[in-house]
Structures are given as C-alpha cells and as structure tokens.
Amino acid sequence: MCFSASASFAAGAVLSAVGVASLNKATKTSELPFASIPLFFGLQQFAEGFVWLSLTNPDYAGIKGILAHAFIFFAQVLWPVWVPFSIYKFEKQEGIRNILGKSLIGVGVVVASIMAYYLFTNQIEAEILGHHISYNQEYLTQFSLIGGILYLAATALPPFISRNRKMWILGGAILLAYVLTEIFYSQFVVSVWCFFAAILSIMVLWIVINKRKE
Numbered sequence: 001m002c003f004s005a006s007a008s009f010a011a012g013a014v015l016s017a018v019g020v021a022s023l024n025k026a027t028k029t030s031e032l033p034f035a036s037i038p039l040f041f042g043l044q045q046f047a048e049g050f051v052w053l054s055l056t057n058p059d060y061a062g063i064k065g066i067l068a069h070a071f072i073f074f075a076q077v078l079w080p081v082w083v084p085f086s087i088y089k090f091e092k093q094e095g096i097r098n099i100l101g102k103s104l105i106g107v108g109v110v111v112a113s114i115m116a117y118y119l120f121t122n123q124i125e126a127e128i129l130g131h132h133i134s135y136n137q138e139y140l141t142q143f144s145l146i147g148g149i150l151y152l153a154a155t156a157l158p159p160f161i162s163r164n165r166k167m168w169i170l171g172g173a174i175l176l177a178y179v180l181t182e183i184f185y186s187q188f189v190v191s192v193w194c195f196f197a198a199i200l201s202i203m204v205l206w207i208v209i210n211k212r213k214e
Helices: 005-025 029-035 037-056 058-090 095-121 138-142 144-156 165-184 186-200 203-213
Strands: 125-129 132-136
Touching: 005 029, 005 037, 005 186, 005 203, 029 037, 029 058, 029 203, 037 058, 037 125, 037 132, 037 186, 037 203, 058 095, 058 125, 058 132, 058 144, 058 186, 095 144, 132 186, 144 165, 165 186, 165 203
Parallel strands: none
Antiparallel strands: 125 132
C-alpha cells in the first residue's frame, strides 16, 4: 500500500464532503458532534498531506514542525475526547450504558490532557520511511502500556456501548484496522491507523442517515 501527499489530500477532500453531508442529514443538535467526525478526519488528512509536502518540498520545510503537531493533535488529543463524547450524545443512554459512556469520556479527557502536555512540551520529528510517514515521539515511552490501553479504550470501545448495531460494525471495523496496522505497519501506527480510521468514518454518514429513517 502506498501513501502519499496526493492520497492524503484526496482522502481529505472526500471526507470533508462526507462530513458536510452527514451534518446536513443530522436531525438533532445532539447528533452534530458524531456527524462531524468525517469532516474532522478530512481536516486531519489535509494536515498530513501538508506534512508530506514539508518532507518533500523545501518551500514547506520551515513549517514541518507545526504541521506534524497539527496532525498529532487530531490523533492523540482530539479523538480520545471527541469519539466517546460524540457517540454518547448521539443517542440517549440509560443505566449501565450511561455510566460506561460517561466513564469513557472521563478516560478520554485524562488521556487527551496527558497527551496535550507531552505534545506541546516536546518536539516531534517526522520522516518518510518507504511509503509512509514515521512520527518520532520519544515521550510516548513515558506514557507506557497502560496509557496505550486507555487511549484505545477511549477511541475504540464507545461504539460498542451503543444500542445501534450499525455502530457496532463501525467499532469492529476500527478495531480490525488497528490490529492489522499493528501487524503490518507497526512502525507507522499513528499515520496508517488514522488513515484507515478516516476512511472508515464514511460509515458515519450511513449511520446518521439510517437513524433519520428510523
């Protein structure tokens, strides 16, 4: 699989359009955070497209650090909070689902706060290895295995709390993408998993449309 600036920009354009369509299909204010997920993924892919340019075009080299930080902000600060929050708001939760939903939002806030601190107090080095971008984040060693598990819990488990079976399909696809990324692209997990998750976010439009029909 070959990734490039053009692939990121193309994904960004498609996802932005899907995000706008999802927002237009949302019927309640509470559905807007979830419906906006493809649009945010589109912006993230545009950011990585410019990271590619900063690594291959001297005209963009001066802002490489800013662009890398922007991409990582989406990946490690925004998503741990936005995913559980948006899914929690998407449908009314009661009983144990309500408790679990709020708990995962809390986990996401903790993870995002720690990652934001590391992100804005450390340098991030991005480089092209083969056909992928590797983000060198030495500070992640301080985050440890437990931190990684909490991050995955905040970003991958919320769909399974939903009563919506289509949401379960989305969650299963995201988890499968993560496993495949760890197996085949272990050096590029941040970049590749975000790309896969971005493409899978097209399913958000499907879920929003079907909820409207229901």
